[in-house]
Amino acid sequence: QVQLVESGGGLVQPGGSLRLSCVASGFPFSDYWMYWVRQRSGQGLEWVSTISNGGATRYYSQVVEGRFIVSRDDATNTLYLQMNKVKDEDAAMYYCAKARRSGQNGSDLRPTGPGTQVTVSS
DSSP: OOEEEEEOOEEEOTTOOEEEEEEEESSOGGGSOEEEEEEOTTSOEEEEEEEOTTSOOEEEOTTTTTTEEEEEETTTTEEEEEEOSOOGGGOEEEEEEEOSSTTOOOOOOOOOSOOEEEEEOO
8 A cells, every 4th residue: 555654853943954764665656746845834735846757847836846856766766855054944844645646647635645744943
């Protein structure tokens, strides 16, 4: 079955960097658009970034554009989120999600993995 397992979170200082990973299994990863979403304490899910199958197309929310970089390694079925110039408001649980259909953009962005917690503190 589909499995998405996030890792790489932790404590980061404001202005610092962190790289999140999401290892996928149970589906042909290279064929699917992938997404990062986050959930801050007490709030709903927030879309962060999207990457197409193949990686040629990438989208970012306005609040992370210019600071975060999404990438993928289809050889290892791994999705990444490089977080740079981290801000207090980036503190959240981060999840990855897959598209509903192979080769198409579109997802219900529903987390299925454990998530990885990012804490921002000096």
